[in-house]
Amino acid sequence: MRKSCLALMVLGLLGPATAIAQSTDDDAARAERWHELQQAIFGDRTIGDGTGIITLDAPQRALDAALVPITITTAADRNVTGVALVIDDNPGPLAARVRFGPVGDPGFLALRVRVNQYTLMHAVAETSDGQLHETAKFVKAAGGCSAPVGENEAASLAEIGRMKLRLQGEAVAGAPVEAQLMIRHPNFNGMQMDQLTRLYTPMRFVQVVDISFDGAEVLHLEGDISLSTDPVIGFRFLPGALPGKLKVMVRDSDNATYEASFDVPASGS
Amino acid sequence: MRVKTVALAIVLALSATTAASGADPAPPEPPGIWTGPLQGAVPATITGGEVLGTEELAALVAAEGPVLVDVAPWPRKPENLASGTWSRPPHRSLPGAVWLPDVGNGDIPLAHEAWLRARLKALTGNDPGKPLVIFCHPNCWASWNAAKRAILYGYQRVYWYPDGVEGWQDSGRPTEVIQAQKRPG
Numbered sequence: 292m293r294k295s296c297l298a299l300m301v302l303g304l305l306g307p308a309t310a311i312a313q314s315t316d317d318d319a320a321r322a323e324r325w326h327e328l329q330q331a332i333f334g335d336r337t338i339g340d341g342t343g344i345i346t347l348d349a350p351q352r353a354l355d356a357a358l359v360p361i362t363i364t365t366a367a368d369r370n371v372t373g374v375a376l377v378i379d380d381n382p383g384p385l386a387a388r389v390r391f392g393p394v395g396d397p398g399f400l401a402l403r404v405r406v407n408q409y410t411l412m413h414a415v416a417e418t419s420d421g422q423l424h425e426t427a428k429f430v431k432a433a434g435g436c437s438a439p440v441g442e443n444e445a446a447s448l449a450e451i452g453r454m455k456l457r458l459q460g461e462a463v464a465g466a467p468v469e470a471q472l473m474i475r476h477p478n479f480n481g482m483q484m485d486q487l488t489r490l491y492t493p494m495r496f497v498q499v500v501d502i503s504f505d506g507a508e509v510l511h512l513e514g515d516i517s518l519s520t521d522p523v524i525g526f527r528f529l530p531g532a533l534p535g536k537l538k539v540m541v542r543d544s545d546n547a548t549y550e551a552s553f554d555v556p557a558s559g560s
Numbered sequence: 561m562r563v564k565t566v567a568l569a570i571v572l573a574l575s576a577t578t579a580a581s582g583a584d585p586a587p588p589e590p591p592g593i594w595t596g597p598l599q600g601a602v603p604a605t606i607t608g609g610e611v612l613g614t615e616e617l618a619a620l621v622a623a624e625g626p627v628l629v630d631v632a633p634w635p636r637k638p639e640n641l642a643s644g645t646w647s648r649p650p651h652r653s654l655p656g657a658v659w660l661p662d663v664g665n666g667d668i669p670l671a672h673e674a675w676l677r678a679r680l681k682a683l684t685g686n687d688p689g690k691p692l693v694i695f696c697h698p699n700c701w702a703s704w705n706a707a708k709r710a711i712l713y714g715y716q717r718v719y720w721y722p723d724g725v726e727g728w729q730d731s732g733r734p735t736e737v738i739q740a741q742k743r744p745g
Binding site (some may be wrong): 331410 | 638
């Protein structure tokens with residue numbers, strides 16, 4: 292909590308007044324941007340090379356900049372406790388931060404995000420020893436031309452807070468189960484114009500998602516405006532016993548909360 | 561006039577979802593400035609000006625050193641900023657380009673239009689025959705609109721580069737981080 296407040300304060304300082312040196316050396320400019328973001332989000336903590344610990348999968352060229360699929364995987368034997376996804380050149384760079392609970396599986400996380408311009412993305416893993424480990428990927432997608440609020444958002448607003456859960460295969464007690472959660476939410480980033488009213492739709496985004504299984508935490512996600520309309524979270528959890536209930540609590544930036552509960556049957560039942 | 565604009569906006573809004581997907585065929589040129597969604601398929605032509613591809617632009621830059629005007633929209637800071645994790649990202653553009661943000665928007669305040677006229681005048685050294693290249697991002701109407709405005713102001717050699725910054729990057733050419741020029745209001 293303290294850390295994220297600090298991050299927000301520092302990011303606030305990186306406003307338009309921040310002088311970014313003119314440079315034709317793209318790599319140097321990108322490294323400088325990541326350095327600034329690193330300081331803003333993680334403070335003075337050093338971030339080591341994440342090779343062998345964390346991988347980030349994203350399409351090299353995304354067809355739809357408003358819906359770029361991202362998969363983060365981490366090594367099972369490295370005691371990863373949380374991950375963060377940073378889209379360096381987005382106006383809201385910290386797309387999501389996730390902490391995994393006792394029945395969460397840090398090995399796998401899938402998200403869909405918005406990408407403003409050609410950018411580096413960084414995925415950072417935190418391990419139980421408190422160390423940070425990073426990996427990066429360059430993604431070519433450009434949605435920086437003020438995407439309008441479309442019919443998708445209107446439909447999403449009408450059903451705001453509705454959730455769907457899809458389990459991949461049958462759940463077996465003691466083994467990781469992969470699941471995909473879809474949350475109906477327009478996730479307005481405050482930069483989209485309503486073409487009818489000619490007004491900008493106020494920012495309203497999914498801020499917190501808490502997922503638990505039979506009372507034990509699976510994961511806690513803090514989101515931001517870079518998550519796509521109708522956020523989709525792919526994750527794994529470890530059911531101790533089946534059947535059980537997967538519960539989801541969502542809170543958005545307007546402080547509206549939404550809850551859902553899903554039965555997870557035992558295999559063969 | 562106002563009613564007409566609103567009616568047009570409604571028609572455009574209805575087609576917005578398909579236009580944003582990127583794979584759509586080029587629409588015909590609108591009769592004047594486009595006031596629909598900025599993001600979407602753009603025309604293949606611009607009456608009164610010339611459309612440039614990346615190689616043609618590179619050749620023009622090498623031969624004549626045209627005025628390069630980037631009109632990419634300025635990321636708008638949301639008013640009800642709750643989380644604060646918002647910062648204007650660095651803006652990459654063609655080396656030597658001047659960034660005049662938002663002058664390609666459909667409806668712009670008179671003050672912005674006056675500023676655009678004044679900036680173009682200064683950048684061309686008050687020479688209406690000076691080559692002027694206008695661009696932003698792919699599938700973005702801002703550059704089409706701004707080029708249209710320059711044509712309407714009487715510039716004789718207006719080049720529209722629809723592939724924009726990303727088209728330039730895709731060709732492997734270098735870009736540089738530039739700051740927006742300060743405009744009134």
